[in-house]
Amino acid sequence: xxxxxxxxxxxxxxxxxxxxxxxxxxxxxxxxxxxxxxxxxxxxxxxxxxxxxxxxxxxxxxxxxxxxxxxxxxxxxxxxxxxxxxxxxxxxxxxxxxxxxxxxxxxxxxxxxxxxxxxxxxxxxxxxxxxxxxxxxxxxxxxxxxxxxxxxxxxxxxxxxxxxxxxxxxxxxxxxxxxxxxxxxxxxxxxxxxxxxxxxxxxxxxxxxxxxxxxxxxxxxxxx
Amino acid sequence: xxxxxxxxxxxxxxxxxxxxxxxxxxxxxxxxxxxxxxxxxxxxxxxxxxxxxxxxxxxxxxxxxxxxxxxxxxxxxxxxxxxxxxxxxxxxxxxxxxxxxxxxxxxxxxxxxxxxxxxxxxxxxxxxxxxxxxxxxxxxxxxxxxxxxxxxxxxxxxxxxxxxxxxxxxxxxxxxxxxxxxxxxxxxxxxxxxxxxxxxxxxxxxxxxxxxxxxxxxxxxxxx
Amino acid sequence: xxxxxxxxxxxxxxxxxxxxxxxxxxxxxxxxxxxxxxxxxxxxxxxxxxxxxxxxxxxxxxxxxxxxxxxxxxxxxxxxxxxxxxxxxxxxxxxxxxxxxxxxxxxxxxxxxxxxxxxxxxxxxxxxxxxxxxxxxxxxxxxxxxxxxxxxxxxxxxxxxxxxxxxxxxxxxxxxxxxxxxxxxxxxxxxxxxxxxxxxxxxxxxxxxxxxxxxxxxxxxxxxxxxxxxxxxxxxxxxxxxxxxxxxxxxxxxxxxxxx
Amino acid sequence: xxxxxxxxxxxxxxxxxxxxxxxxxxxxxxxxxxxxxxxxxxxxxxxxxxxxxxxxxxxxxxxxxxxxxxxxxxxxxxxxxxxxxxxxxxxxxxxxxxxxxxxxxxxxxxxxxxxxxxxxxxxxxxxxxxxxxxxxxxxxxxxxxxxxxxxxxxxxxxxxxxxxxxxxxxxxxxxxxxxxxxxxxxxxxxxxxxxxxxxxxxxxxxxxxxxxxxxxxxxxxxxxxxxxxxxxxxxxxxxxxxxxxxxxxxxxxxxxxxxx
Numbered sequence: 001x002x003x004x005x006x007x008x009x010x011x012x013x014x015x016x017x018x019x020x021x022x023x024x025x026x027x028x029x030x031x032x033x034x035x036x037x038x039x040x041x042x043x044x045x046x047x048x049x050x051x052x053x054x055x056x057x058x059x060x061x062x063x064x065x066x067x068x069x070x071x072x073x074x075x076x077x078x079x080x081x082x083x084x085x086x087x088x089x090x091x092x093x094x095x096x097x098x099x100x101x102x103x104x105x106x107x108x109x110x111x112x113x114x115x116x117x118x119x120x121x122x123x124x125x126x127x128x129x130x131x132x133x134x135x136x137x138x139x140x141x142x143x144x145x146x147x148x149x150x151x152x153x154x155x156x157x158x159x160x161x162x163x164x165x166x167x168x169x170x171x172x173x174x175x176x177x178x179x180x181x182x183x184x185x186x187x188x189x190x191x192x193x194x195x196x197x198x199x200x201x202x203x204x205x206x207x208x209x210x211x212x213x214x215x216x217x218x219x220x221x222x223x224x
Numbered sequence: 225x226x227x228x229x230x231x232x233x234x235x236x237x238x239x240x241x242x243x244x245x246x247x248x249x250x251x252x253x254x255x256x257x258x259x260x261x262x263x264x265x266x267x268x269x270x271x272x273x274x275x276x277x278x279x280x281x282x283x284x285x286x287x288x289x290x291x292x293x294x295x296x297x298x299x300x301x302x303x304x305x306x307x308x309x310x311x312x313x314x315x316x317x318x319x320x321x322x323x324x325x326x327x328x329x330x331x332x333x334x335x336x337x338x339x340x341x342x343x344x345x346x347x348x349x350x351x352x353x354x355x356x357x358x359x360x361x362x363x364x365x366x367x368x369x370x371x372x373x374x375x376x377x378x379x380x381x382x383x384x385x386x387x388x389x390x391x392x393x394x395x396x397x398x399x400x401x402x403x404x405x406x407x408x409x410x411x412x413x414x415x416x417x418x419x420x421x422x423x424x425x426x427x428x429x430x431x432x433x434x435x436x437x438x439x440x441x442x443x444x445x446x447x448x
Numbered sequence: 449x450x451x452x453x454x455x456x457x458x459x460x461x462x463x464x465x466x467x468x469x470x471x472x473x474x475x476x477x478x479x480x481x482x483x484x485x486x487x488x489x490x491x492x493x494x495x496x497x498x499x500x501x502x503x504x505x506x507x508x509x510x511x512x513x514x515x516x517x518x519x520x521x522x523x524x525x526x527x528x529x530x531x532x533x534x535x536x537x538x539x540x541x542x543x544x545x546x547x548x549x550x551x552x553x554x555x556x557x558x559x560x561x562x563x564x565x566x567x568x569x570x571x572x573x574x575x576x577x578x579x580x581x582x583x584x585x586x587x588x589x590x591x592x593x594x595x596x597x598x599x600x601x602x603x604x605x606x607x608x609x610x611x612x613x614x615x616x617x618x619x620x621x622x623x624x625x626x627x628x629x630x631x632x633x634x635x636x637x638x639x640x641x642x643x644x645x646x647x648x649x650x651x652x653x654x655x656x657x658x659x660x661x662x663x664x665x666x667x668x669x670x671x672x673x674x675x676x677x678x679x680x681x682x683x684x685x686x687x688x689x690x691x692x693x694x695x696x697x698x699x700x701x702x703x704x705x706x707x708x
Numbered sequence: 709x710x711x712x713x714x715x716x717x718x719x720x721x722x723x724x725x726x727x728x729x730x731x732x733x734x735x736x737x738x739x740x741x742x743x744x745x746x747x748x749x750x751x752x753x754x755x756x757x758x759x760x761x762x763x764x765x766x767x768x769x770x771x772x773x774x775x776x777x778x779x780x781x782x783x784x785x786x787x788x789x790x791x792x793x794x795x796x797x798x799x800x801x802x803x804x805x806x807x808x809x810x811x812x813x814x815x816x817x818x819x820x821x822x823x824x825x826x827x828x829x830x831x832x833x834x835x836x837x838x839x840x841x842x843x844x845x846x847x848x849x850x851x852x853x854x855x856x857x858x859x860x861x862x863x864x865x866x867x868x869x870x871x872x873x874x875x876x877x878x879x880x881x882x883x884x885x886x887x888x889x890x891x892x893x894x895x896x897x898x899x900x901x902x903x904x905x906x907x908x909x910x911x912x913x914x915x916x917x918x919x920x921x922x923x924x925x926x927x928x929x930x931x932x933x934x935x936x937x938x939x940x941x942x943x944x945x946x947x948x949x950x951x952x953x954x955x956x957x958x959x960x961x962x963x964x965x966x967x968x
Contacts, residue, residue, distance in 0.1 A: 016449055018660045042660050047734060047883050055648040056617050056658040057913035059884030061816055064809035065560040066632050069828050072660060097839050103790045107836060108781035112809040112829035141833035153833040240709055242920045266920050271474060271623050279908045280877050280918040281653035283624030285556055288549035289820040290892050293568050296920060321579050327530045331576060332521035336549040336569035365573035377573040561828055563847040568821055587823040588843035589858045598849045650910040
């Protein structure tokens with residue numbers, strides 16, 4: 001994962017919030033936030049650990065029931081293998097479920113984070129193979145197929161509010177729930193992002209450019 | 225509670241068994257068993273404590289779910305305010321529920337012990353006011369109204385296998401589920417028991433006499 | 449995220465007329481100081497939820513703060529609650545009675561974001577099922593019928609704990625009871641502690657609530673009756689309270705003293 | 709009540725063909741030694757239950773002991789499981805896939821003597837609900853529809869723990885995962901420990917299983933890869949295993965070595 005991607009994700013986490021982050025880039029981004037602008041961020045592992053508070057570590061059952069399903073998590077960071085135009089996340093299979101071309105990691109805690117957390121930030125490298133019009137398998141619900149679907153199915157939480165990649169940031173259009181390119185990382189062109197996206201990508205009227213990692217962020221990443 | 229009553233109850237607990245005993249005479253009887261013939265008896269409090277194993281103390285929620293409802297308790301000791309011919313226990317009210325003549329302690333954990341534990345031993349002083357044909361309120365199910373009722377309602381566990389009082393021991397007739405006087409304490413007459421029982425009490429063909437407390441039992445009671 | 453403040457301030461901020469308030473804790477963990485602070489706040493029309501309400505619940509009922517009591521066990525010493533139930537003094541008291549396992553499951557469901565709890569024991573075959581708030585649910589896999597109970601989601605949970613660290617993580621200590629479940633089921637939580645320490649030391653059976661699950665922490669002196677390691681069957685607290693609770697006049701004088 | 713015995717004896721006594729066996733534990737708590745002992749026992753037709761089966765589960769599948777796998781997460785290093793799924797080597801593998809929260813709730817229901825668990829998240833709105841064993845249940849109080857999952861009641865749970873005392877009480881230590889829930893859900897439980905001590909010292913987050921909930925305890929040496937305090941995100945164990953797992957021949961040679 002690029003530093004730019006991690007710092008961009010970290011900046012979406014607020015001081016004083018409770019976030020959940022599985023192992024890997026999600027946890028690195030969360031720890032980076034706490035080491036920089038959000039010292040009061042609580043970082044939960046999906047295994048029930050509380051980052052830096054060994055006394056408060058509970059098991060995965062308590063994490064799932066009391067913290068996530070109980071509505072105590074503000075934001076979840078999800079690493080995805082595949083994402084689609086409505087922010088649905090696939091980490092289960094490529095191809096058909098019964099005869100997959102690739103068997104991925106499965107749901108883990110991603111599905112419950114996608115609806116149990118107040119909002120979700122999705123992390124993945126921006127590649128054409130991973131940015132598809134419709135995911136092969138909905139592991140963790142985004143907007144499903146439109147702006148009203150989550151409510152109709154009875155899902156809580158806002159779902160993915162940002163998809164952070166190594167090229168930029170996509171956010172759902174409130175009217176259509178479809179992902180829109182809102183920011184590119186320094187030096188990345190909109191055309192390059194379009195070329196790596198498997199559907200006709202909507203682009204914001206004014207595409208921002210993310211701030212490069214600060215010296216403090218880089219230092220924290222190296223230390224963390 | 226008389227020593228005779230406590231030792232009689234304690235002798236019904238087997239070495240290596242798991243028992244649950246609320247505070248009061250039930251806990252004293254259980255501790256007595258562990259101090260004498262049943263050193264391998266596990267004594268659980270209905271609050272989730274494990275007698276003598278502070279490390280294993282859990283909360284009341286885990287006690288209720290994992291140990292009792294989960295089927296890990298062999299025997300429960302219940303202190304009753306009122307008991308009837310079918311071994312049903314009342315600790316809720318005397319008189320009508322909405323306008324009681326006396327408001328008792330309520331169910332506490334008695335109701336779930338009566339069906340969650342493998343078998344139950346009921347403890348109470350033998351008084352006419354407490355030994356009634358039909359309890360005013362079924363707090364903890366005995367045989368309800370006959371030998372098939374527990375199974376019909378879907379209750380697990382054998383229910384009360386003995387009612388131990390300060391006069392003797394009553395046990396359910398396997399055929400009728402009605403309590404039968406099977407033992408009297410030394411010096412107690414069957415007539416006295418009948419006089420303190422509010423229904424026509426069945427008496428075993430051969431009524432045993434409980435052994436008096438041994439020196440070891442008395443010593444353990446004084447120490448405990 | 450937990451903030452540490454004076455007890456009276458915490459009670460002012462969190463206790464409101466008409467609120468549903470859970471009080472949990474047994475023996476040395478009864479939230480005595482918090483109950484007294486609530487008495488001084490004089491709330492009205494409280495729904496009090498307490499598996500075994502204990503002296504603290506008895507005091508709130510006796511002071512007329514409570515219109516509805518949800519409970520599983522009334523210890524013999526609680527004469528104020530019985531006086532309200534039987535004689536309507538100082539005011540009638542509505543009750544909703546459950547089993548201890550039922551209360552536990554209801555808190556756990558509330559803490560878990562579920563609308564109901566499923567239990568097997570404690571209602572079927574008893575006379576309680578007919579006089580309380582319970583229903584049935586059928587297992588979609590086995591067809592078995594089980595008892596369903598509505599989740600508890602109190603507006604506020606009030607519990608006592610041994611200590612907190614400066615970040616607001618709370619170590620309960622003592623007999624756990626249902627303190628943790630009540631705090632996690634409640635929308636807000638007030639925890640009294642006896643000390644605030646730099647670092648929590650591990651302790652057998654000591655449940656730790658993370659700071660994000662606690663609203664307010666207030667430090668209170670450890671009363672003479674508090675011995676966290678004491679035999680949970682020691683009913684010394686209750687017996688001492690029974691003498692006050694057993695008499696309306698003594699209670700009224702006691703209450704004036706608390707509120708003075 | 710727990711008895712302490714040699715690992716091979718415990719496995720002989722508890723592992724049977726056709727059994728449903730739960731393996732839980734992450735990182736330093738993966739029951740590596742027990743998995744090897746089971747490999748030597750060569751059971752057939754096992755249903756393996758593991759939230760994140762890890763190298764231990766991968767080995768049992770690669771050895772052809774497992775016909776059915778119940779899981780929530782397959783780490784990338786587990787090539788033997790993928791080979792069985794995609795190529796049917798060494799034998800086809802049936803799967804039942806769940807979410808982590810679903811597995812947790814299913815164990816909790818089994819441990820609690822209930823036939824089903826109720827969850828809100830993880831199935832509704834996903835494609836998983838249609839391909840796994842899940843149903844719906846309606847709250848009798850609010851009318852809400854929720855997901856119902858069948859309880860897990862494995863024949864045997866196998867977990868690794870830090871230590872036990874001589875009475876057989878087990879202190880899990882390390883990242884809890886779902887070890888406790890699996891042990892309590894299972895009909896029998898085999899726990900490997902690194903030491904047996906006179907008295908358990910308190911430890912933050914260390915869950916203690918009472919002796920009556922454990923069937924057999926076996927002492928195993930702490931492997932070099934075991935660091936209970938290690939970062940739970942450290943995937944060193946998995947990476948080392950990936951090299952063996954990634955190649956059928958290397959795995960076969962490895963398996964022969966384990967069984968020699």
